[in-house]
Amino acid sequence: MASKEELIQELSDAIISCKKDRVLEAVEKAKGVMEPSEIIEKGLAAGMNEVGTLFERGKLFLPHVMMAADAMTAGVQVLEAEMPVGEQKKKLGVIVNGTVEGDVHDIGKSIVSTMLQSAGFEVHDIGRDVPIRDFVNKAKEVNADMIGLSALMTTTLPGQKEVIELLKEEGMRDKVKVMVGGAPATQAWADKISADCYAENASEAVAKAKELIVGK
Known part of the structure; x- marks a missing residue:
């Protein structure tokens, strides 16, 4: 019988393969040995993080990432059906994410x-x-913990600052964290406009969001 470490590796590898049937097979195999939450966190999510890293290095491409995400969703759905009601759909937080006005990237x-x-x-x-x-209205509507602001052109960077200013005007700035990113954005820019964090890539965005939302 496979050890827990081997099962975790198999789950992660299945996600990296971007093949849904392989992921579902690995989930079924792990179900008898591991808790559903452990399968998701240590196996599937770890594999998805690796997919993000490979994408950033140019080893995987956008269709692969979408296929891996789709495969992970299928695996999670199988597990959630068997989880106690209190554990189902337990989200880490609510995030509104978008690219600012004037930028079509x-x-x-x-x-x-x-x-x-x-x-x-x-x-x-x-x-x-x-x-x-729209960023601020959506954050109100869904009671967001964080807004993610992407800008891929220097000319659209000020849009990130404007969202923060509007949050202040609406009295929401203390309740909603702001993450900025995109090619022209930097940590110095984030500091200048009083954003809560800057993320250079997708893996970093996940780490920073966990730190700011889950750690609060």
Whole structure:
């Protein structure tokens, strides 16, 4: 019989393979040995993190990431059906994510949304070229813990600052964390506009979101 370590590795490898049937097979195999929450966190989520890293290194491409995320969702659904009601759908937090107004770049932001969702966050991806007010309205609607702001052009960076200013005006700034990212964004820029964090890539976005939301 496979050890727990071997099963965890098999789950992770199945996610990296981006094949749904392989993931479901690995989940079935692990079910008799591990708790559902452990299968998700130590096996499936760990594999998804590795997928994110491989994507950033150019070893995997967007279709692979989407297939891996789809396979993980299928695996999680199987496990959630068998979890106690209190444990089902236990989300780490609620995040609104989008690309600011004037910017039509979508891929990086979509990867971040997928990775955050796979890590256990409830993610509301509101798309690209999103008006400043829409970020704040959506955050109110879903009672968001965090807003993720992507900008891929220097000319659209100020949109990130405007969202933070609007949150202040609405009296929401203390309740909602703000993460910024995108090619022209930097830690120095995040500090300048008083964002809570800057993430260079999808894996970092997940780590920072966990730190800020779960750690609070």
